[in-house]
Amino acid sequence: MFKDIIIGQYIPGNSPLHRMNAPIKIILTIFYIIILFFINNPISYLAFALYTFILVLVSKVPLKMILKGIRPMLWIFIFTAVVNLFMTPGETVWSIPIFKFTLNITSEGIIQGAKMLYRLFFLITGTSLLTLTTSPLQLTDGIETLLRPLSKIKVPSHEIAMMMTIAIRFIPTLAEETDKIMKAQTARGADFESGNIIRRAKAMVPLLIPLFVSAFRRADELATAMEARCYRGGMGRTKMKENKAGIIDLKGCTIFVIALLVLILLEILVEF
Amino acid sequence: MIKAENVCYVYQIGMPFERQALKNINLEIDDGSLVAIIGHTGSGKSTLIQHFNALVKPTSGKIEIDGINVTSKDADLKLVRRKVGIVFQYPEHQLFEETVYKDIAFGPKNMGLSDEEIDRRVRESAKMLGIKEKHLEKSPFDLSGGQKRRVAIAGVLAMRPSVLILDEPTAGLDPKGRDDILEIIKKLHEKNEKMIIIFVSHSMEDVAKTAEKVIVMNEGHVEMMGTVDEVFSKSKKLQEIGLDVPQITRLTNKLKDAGYDLPDNIYTVEEAAEAIKKLAGGVRNV
Amino acid sequence: MIETCNLSFIYRKEDIDTGKVTEELALKDLSIKIEKGSFTAVLGHNGSGKSTLAKHFNAILLPSGGKVYINGMDTLDEKKVFNIRQCAGMVFQNPDNQMVAAMVEDEVAFAPENLGVSPKEIRRRVDECLAAVNMTKYAFCSPSQLSGGQKQRVAIAAVLAMKPDILVLDEPTAMLDPMGRREVMETIKRLNREQGITVVLITHYMDEASQADRTIVMDDGEIVLDGTPKEVFKNVEKLKALGLDVPQVTLLAYELRKSGINIPEDILTEDECFDALNNVLGGASR
Numbered sequence: 001m002f003k004d005i006i007i008g009q010y011i012p013g014n015s016p017l018h019r020m021n022a023p024i025k026i027i028l029t030i031f032y033i034i035i036l037f038f039i040n041n042p043i044s045y046l047a048f049a050l051y052t053f054i055l056v057l058v059s060k061v062p063l064k065m066i067l068k069g070i071r072p073m074l075w076i077f078i079f080t081a082v083v084n085l086f087m088t089p090g091e092t093v094w095s096i097p098i099f100k101f102t103l104n105i106t107s108e109g110i111i112q113g114a115k116m117l118y119r120l121f122f123l124i125t126g127t128s129l130l131t132l133t134t135s136p137l138q139l140t141d142g143i144e145t146l147l148r149p150l151s152k153i154k155v156p157s158h159e160i161a162m163m164m165t166i167a168i169r170f171i172p173t174l175a176e177e178t179d180k181i182m183k184a185q186t187a188r189g190a191d192f193e194s195g196n197i198i199r200r201a202k203a204m205v206p207l208l209i210p211l212f213v214s215a216f217r218r219a220d221e222l223a224t225a226m227e228a229r230c231y232r233g234g235m236g237r238t239k240m241k242e243n244k245a246g247i248i249d250l251k252g253c254t255i256f257v258i259a260l261l262v263l264i265l266l267e268i269l270v271e272f
Numbered sequence: 273m274i275k276a277e278n279v280c281y282v283y284q285i286g287m288p289f290e291r292q293a294l295k296n297i298n299l300e301i302d303d304g305s306l307v308a309i310i311g312h313t314g315s316g317k318s319t320l321i322q323h324f325n326a327l328v329k330p331t332s333g334k335i336e337i338d339g340i341n342v343t344s345k346d347a348d349l350k351l352v353r354r355k356v357g358i359v360f361q362y363p364e365h366q367l368f369e370e371t372v373y374k375d376i377a378f379g380p381k382n383m384g385l386s387d388e389e390i391d392r393r394v395r396e397s398a399k400m401l402g403i404k405e406k407h408l409e410k411s412p413f414d415l416s417g418g419q420k421r422r423v424a425i426a427g428v429l430a431m432r433p434s435v436l437i438l439d440e441p442t443a444g445l446d447p448k449g450r451d452d453i454l455e456i457i458k459k460l461h462e463k464n465e466k467m468i469i470i471f472v473s474h475s476m477e478d479v480a481k482t483a484e485k486v487i488v489m490n491e492g493h494v495e496m497m498g499t500v501d502e503v504f505s506k507s508k509k510l511q512e513i514g515l516d517v518p519q520i521t522r523l524t525n526k527l528k529d530a531g532y533d534l535p536d537n538i539y540t541v542e543e544a545a546e547a548i549k550k551l552a553g554g555v556r557n558v
Numbered sequence: 559m560i561e562t563c564n565l566s567f568i569y570r571k572e573d574i575d576t577g578k579v580t581e582e583l584a585l586k587d588l589s590i591k592i593e594k595g596s597f598t599a600v601l602g603h604n605g606s607g608k609s610t611l612a613k614h615f616n617a618i619l620l621p622s623g624g625k626v627y628i629n630g631m632d633t634l635d636e637k638k639v640f641n642i643r644q645c646a647g648m649v650f651q652n653p654d655n656q657m658v659a660a661m662v663e664d665e666v667a668f669a670p671e672n673l674g675v676s677p678k679e680i681r682r683r684v685d686e687c688l689a690a691v692n693m694t695k696y697a698f699c700s701p702s703q704l705s706g707g708q709k710q711r712v713a714i715a716a717v718l719a720m721k722p723d724i725l726v727l728d729e730p731t732a733m734l735d736p737m738g739r740r741e742v743m744e745t746i747k748r749l750n751r752e753q754g755i756t757v758v759l760i761t762h763y764m765d766e767a768s769q770a771d772r773t774i775v776m777d778d779g780e781i782v783l784d785g786t787p788k789e790v791f792k793n794v795e796k797l798k799a800l801g802l803d804v805p806q807v808t809l810l811a812y813e814l815r816k817s818g819i820n821i822p823e824d825i826l827t828e829d830e831c832f833d834a835l836n837n838v839l840g841g842a843s844r
Contacts, residue, residue, distance in 0.1 A: 012698075137660050169660040172702035177365070183327050184366040187358040188427060189350065189382030206378065209368035213413065218655045225656035228616050228648040229669035229720065230640050240667040240680040313705065313735045417604060444732050446603040446762040448801030474736050477806070514737070520806040523828050527835060541806050545813040551839060552819050 010135045017059040017133045021249045022142030028256055029130045035263060036122050044266045045118060051259050052125055061132045069128040070121065077120055084113035140164040141241070158234025166222070174215065181210050274301040274324060274435060274468060279333035281319055293319045295492040297333070301485075303434075306461045307470045308479040311489030312514060317472050320489065321437050324470075325356035338434060354383060357433035361440045363424035367412040372403065372423050375412050379431040390430075397426040400463070401456055418449035422456070429460070436460070438471040442478060454482050476518045480504065480539035488515065501537045520544045560592040560615055560646070560724065560758070564624035567610055567779075584610045586779040587624070594723070597750045597757045599770035599787075603801045604762070607779040612728045612760045616648040629723060644673060646724040647717030651732050653709035654701070662704075662712050663688065663697040669720045680719075687715040690753070691745050707738025711745055718749070724756040725749065731766065743769065764791070764803040768826050775800065788824040807831035 012018075017025075039048055056066065070077075090108030097103075134142070144161030151157045182192060185206045192203050281294035294316050301307055311317045322328040323335055326342045326349055335343050342352045357379075360366065369375040373394055380390045398408060401422040407415070412423050421441060429436065441457070442450040461469050473479050479486060479500070486503040488496040490513045496503050503510070507517040507525060517525075517539075524538045524547070532551060538544045567585040584607045592598050602608040613619040614626045617633040626633045628642045647669075650656045659665040663684050670680045688694045691711040701709055710730050717725065727746065731739040743766055750757045759770060767773045768787040775783035775790060777800050783790045791797070791804050794812040798804070804812075811825040811834065821838055825831045 135661075137664060165660060166658060169657060169701065172700070173654050176702070180360065180362075181365045183322065184358075184360040186327060187325060187353055187360070188366065188379040189353055189431065190378075191382070206366075206368045210365055213368075214364055218652075221650065221652060221655035222658065224618060225648075225650055226658060226668075228618060228643055228650075229716065230643050230672040231668075232640070232672065236674045238671050238674050238677060238680065240664070240671060240677055240684065242677050312737060446801065447764075447803045448603055516736075518806065519828060520810060523807055523810070523831055523835075526828070526832050530832075530836065532839060541809045541813065544810055545817075548810075548814060548835065548839075549817055549819070552814075 011061055011065060011132050012135075013060055013133065015058055015060045015133065016248055016252065017055065017129070019246075019248050020133075020252050021245050022134050022138040023145040024245060024249045024253065025130055025134060026139075026142050026146060028252070029126060031256070031260075032126045033123060035260065036119055036126070039263060039267060041267050041270060043270045044263050047263055047266055048122065049118075051263075052122055052129075055129060056125070059129060059133050061129065065132060066125055066128050070124050073120070073124060077117060080116045080120060081113045084116050085109045088112045136168045137165065140168070141239075156234075158237070162234075170218070173218075174211070177214060178207070178211060181207055273303055273336075273338060274299070275336040276300075276323070277334045277336075279320075279323060279330045279335060281316075281323070281328065282331045283319075285331070293492055294323070294330070297494055299487065299494060299497060301468055301470070303466045303468060305468055305485055306457070306483055307468070307485045307487060308483035309470060309472045309487045309489060310474070310476070310479060310515060311495075315489040316492040317489050318439060321358060321439060321470065321472065324435065324437060325358055326352050327358070350383075354431055355433055356435040356437065357428035357431055358437045359425050359428045359439065359441065361443055363412075363417075363420040366424055366427065367420060370411060371409050372398075372412050372415070373408040375423060376408075376427045376430050379427055383431060393430040393432070394426075397429040400429065400460065401426045402452075416449075418445055418452060421445070421449075421453060425456070434466065435468040435470065438469070440472050440474065442473065442475070450478070454478055457482055476504075476516055480518050480521075488513075500539060504539055505536055559594045559627075559629060559756070560590070561627040562588050562590050562611075562614070562621075562624065563627075564589055565611075565614065565621050565626055566623035567607075567614070567619060568622040569610075584779050585614075588779075588781060589624075590774070590781070590784075592756065592758060594756055595750075595754045596772060597747070597759070597770045598772045598774060599759045599761060599767035600774045600776060601761060601764065601767040601790075601802060602776035606776045608760045608776045609728050610779075611776070612648070612726050612758065615646050615724070615726045615758065617642045618648070640673075644720045645722055646726055647720055647722035649710070649713050649717055649725070649727045649730050651729040653706055653713055653733070656713055657701045657709065657716075660700055661697075662693065662699050662701065665701065665712055666715045666719050669716055673720060683719045683721070687718040688712075690718060690749065691715045705738060706734040707741035710734065710738065710742045714742075714745060714749075718755075722755070724758065726758045726760075728760045729762070730759075731761065731763065739763075739766075762802070764797075764805060768805060775802070788826055791826060792823040 036048065039045060056063065085105055086103050086109060088106055088109035090106035092104040093107050094105040095102050131139070140161045143164070144157050147155060147157035147160065186192070190203060190206050192200070192207070195203070276297050276299050279294055279297040280292070283291045283293045297320065309317050309320070319328060323330055324337065326347060330343055333343070334341060337352065337355055340352065341347060367375055369378065376394045376397060377390050380393050403422055403426060407419070412420060415423065425438065425441070438457070441453050445453065457469060457471060460467070483500055486498065486500055487494060488503060488510070495513060496506065496509065504517050504521060507521060510517055520541050521539050524534050524544055528534050534547050534551065538547060565585055565588040566583065569582045569584050571580050571582060588611065600608045600611065610619060614621060614633065615628060617639050620634055628646050631638045631642050633642055657665050658668050666684045666687055667680050670683055675683070685694070688697055691714050693708065693711050693715060696704060696708065701712070704712065714725070731742050734742065746757055746759065747769065749755045759766065761767055768791060770787060773785065773787045773790040774781055775797070782800065783793060783796065791808050794804050794809060805826060807828055808825055811821050811823065811831060814821050815823060819838060821834050825834060
């Protein structure tokens with residue numbers, strides 16, 4: 001039942017965004033977020049939104065998938081909007097009396113709330129765009145590449161990436177195993193669903209012990225199998241898929257820089 | 273008695289992986305039968321047995337165990353799971369206690385039985401499965417593969433189910449371990465007149481040696497059902513769906529095709545040896 | 559070529575409660591020579607020492623006494639460990655526990671990446687090895703989407719990518735269904751035949767052992783039988799005493815011989831048995 005879980009939310013594809021080099025994509029995403037919090041001008045907002053929209057179109061990721069990523073964040077959206085709406089001091093445009101208190105909505109509050117909503121929305125859209133067009137594997141590889149300069153100060157970049165890869169590899173296996181163990185214990189009358197917290201926690205023991213025992217056995221066997229294939233850490237290791245930047249990355253970066261310049265110009269030149 | 277009527281099961285409805293795992297299953301299994309279920313991986317065998325104790329509920333259709341509708345919304349699941357015991361393929365998925373004794377006691381304990389009753393049942397099922405007294409205080413994790421499997425079966429048997437289901441009880445065991453488990457299945461069948469025993473297997477030889485009735489699953493439906501004779505006599509059909517008959521049956525079929533007068537229902541080496549000796553005796557007497 | 563000289567191996571087991579250390583001799587003074595390009599099966603029940611032996615071929619275990627030479631390299635020579643592992647690739651029993659990567663082609667690339675092979679050459683090897691096990695179509699799949707037999711074929715490809723001379727397989731089919739077992743056996747036989755890879759197959763399935771050029775039967779850390787499958791399997795009594803199976807037709811021939819019917823004792827296949835019986839019975843009933 002758990003077998004078909006999609007890890008991350010990668011949608012395979014062949015768009016320019018898919019083909020771009022992962023480390024570059026990660027860096028560009030970071031810049032994207034910085035710019036998002038930097039711009040402060042209606043025209044820039046519009047331009048930024050337009051720019052994002054074009055990116056989504058180019059990626060060929062269905063808009064539905066991006067909206068899906070936003071749905072779980074809905075409460076945070078509402079909370080942020082409400083807090084900003086009522087808590088920003090300024091010129092009151094509307095008062096709502098509640099018992100003894102009066103809640104004041106200010107015009108500054110409306111603007112501030114709208115800005116925060118805008119930022120949250122594009123923050124999620126931008127990062128989703130990264131995870132939707134980059135496989136978890138490329139992502140870990142990308143992170144490894146970006147961390148590599150840090151290995152000089154003893155950050156184990158290869159090991160971190162290897163651990164992430166193995167974790168991704170074993171999530172479906174362990175999920176499936178959890179399902180099987182739950183069924184086996186349920187068949188012996190175990191009850192994972194009813195009772196108070198303490199009872200439930202106790203009921204987890206018959207699930208967790210077999211799961212841990214099996215996980216340790218798996219880890220042991222995997223280590224042997226890796227050793228048998230001459231694994232000896234990151235030293236002297238090569239990679240089949242090198243993170244080489246190509247023409248497509250050059251194009252991507254150029255477009256990004258142009259978009260950035262446009263935004264800066266808008267920010268400076270357009271008075272509001 | 274187990275009765276399934278028009279049971280259908282659709283896997284992950286509305287998801288991109290939607291698949292019909294069971295298609296219109298109708299079957300009846302009488303009390304006291306020893307039934308083997310055979311079929312490929314993905315033929316729906318595992319899904320079917322999980323329906324018998326309501327671990328999985330059908331998308332449509334009805335299943336009755338001893339007249340109790342296990343598929344209805346208000347079915348007493350605890351009762352159903354006490355009646356129908358499933359031992360899953362890997363004992364590693366269920367053993368967790370410090371000692372073998374405690375592990376076998378897990379099921380009866382969940383039933384809320386008294387300590388004396390639990391003790392009686394643990395010792396009885398351990399004995400039935402040939403688990404030695406001195407092993408009861410050992411950790412289940414120190415046992416061999418075959419022994420672990422016995423403990424797992426004992427743990428379910430201690431709940432005294434009226435239906436005992438074993439999912440590939442011999443998978444991964446060596447020939448000795450496999451023969452031991454098959455012997456135990458036969459013994460359980462003899463000693464429990466009313467209990468239904470169902471086991472899933474990939475090995476035609478094991479099925480021929482052990483079972484009385486066979487259910488053949490293929491692509492989510494029951495392809496054949498009947499006695500061992502009835503099913504294995506349709507060796508062409510079995511081969512068509514990628515299953516096989518025992519090697520010895522293939523040989524005697526070949527001999528029959530060549531014109532030798534052999535009986536139809538030969539599924540074990542002993543039967544074949546008997547029949548061929550008779551035939552050869554005839555030759556010598558002439 | 560593999561050569562062992564008076565190889566012994568001692569397991570040291572420490573009891574957690576008593577802290578008592580017991581020594582168990584898992585391999586007893588073994589001297590074997592396995593020729594280049596041959597297909598050897600090592601047959602034995604669980605605990606016979608066959609897996610322990612296999613793990614010596616890859617320097618995962620090191621001898622407690624005696625020597626193991628892989629292509630002339632001593633496994634005790636620490637400097638040669640990686641050369642030995644590259645030379646004698648090893649496939650394990652559980653397909654899920656030997657895969658590192660979340661994508662098939664990355665799995666195959668893992669070993670040559672460890673060896674520091676150039677990216678271009680890795681790419682070439684990955685494509686070649688996936689083709690050799692007929693898994694090219696699944697290059698971009700995640701291991702969890704594959705069947706057991708497919709996973710084991712990927713595991714074989716992942717080892718082949720090191721360009722080994724020897725392929726050691728430690729019960730690669732024990733956890734597979736009949737279809738998966740067939741896939742894996744066909745793959746192994748083809749690699750042996752077409753690419754001349756030396757194959758050592760550890761198994762407890764007699765039908766797999768009977769497909770090799772040479773069958774070695776182990777029991778209690780010793781070699782009890784060694785020869786061509788025909789020479790080995792005619793020792794029906796001895797094999798049964800060891801808790802091992804013989805092919806049904808071999809058993810039949812044995813039974814018939816016992817009751818005085820003159821049939822050759824080294825029958826291994828259905829066809830051989832049919833011809834022999836046809837000879838003896840001589841079209842009696844026609």
